[in-house]
Amino acid sequence: MQNLSNVLLIGNGTLPGAALLERLARQATFILAADGGADKARAAGIQPDLVIGDLDSLASAPEQVLRVPRQDNTDLEKALDWLTAHRAGRVCIVGSVGGRWDFSIGNFLSVYSYLPALDIYFAGDGWKIYPLVQGTQKAVRPGARVSLIPFTACTRVNLSGTQYPLTNAQLALGHTGRTLSNCAQQAQITVQFESGFMLLYIED
Known part of the structure; x- marks a missing residue:
């Protein structure tokens, strides 16, 4: 089997x-x-x-x-x-x-x-990409680059464990200035959101 x-x-x-x-x-x-x-x-x-x-x-x-x-x-x-x-x-x-x-x-x-x-x-x-339709927690190397790339509107987005956290953020397709090239500050990051489809990019 x-x-x-x-x-x-x-x-x-x-x-x-x-x-x-x-x-x-x-x-x-x-x-x-x-x-x-x-x-x-x-x-x-x-x-x-x-x-x-x-x-x-x-x-x-x-x-x-x-x-x-x-x-x-x-x-x-x-x-x-x-x-x-x-x-x-x-x-x-x-x-x-x-x-x-x-x-x-x-x-x-x-x-x-x-x-x-x-x-x-x-x-x-040197990288992993996680397609997300719901929240997740991922182990990361502190100092690694972390990016969120919305492929649709993503609502009430929370990101923790990074240099630039997000709290109840609204992410829109085509607007990635706030979510590219963030930096992991801890050994784990957490992404939570209410709705939408995004890619989570993490450097190894």
Whole structure:
């Protein structure tokens, strides 16, 4: 039986360096590759447990492949659909950025509808990005850069543990002057808000 409590999802973008990728793979209970992400994973010495997608960018098919021929969603969304249907837990996405900017931006936006079901975050060398529709607490390195990026209007936002806290702030799409390049002052930060969709960026 598949253990999907801690999934590493590998996309077809730029992968992090070997040290981070190997550590994430060791921590994962299941490794899922989205289409051409499988080629990049194997080139890095990582064997996915399953490859999913329409397979239009996969150079060589491994044994465990699930082809989803529909063309009205991305390979990342196909992978997240499968994880949602199988009640996965935490999902770390790598290879979501790099190459085409339209896909990179689209990947951050496309996870929105999956957040009620999956605990998703993106990881790269020196950073993590958490898409949020509700409050959270995260361990941080004191001194690390912390940013909030609203993708919708976000209401009654509270941020603590940083150099510039927020109290009942209203954040609007396109207005990030108050929330970019903050600095962690403690080993944990807390974000609370009433409604909205935002990205929480944390430097490692």
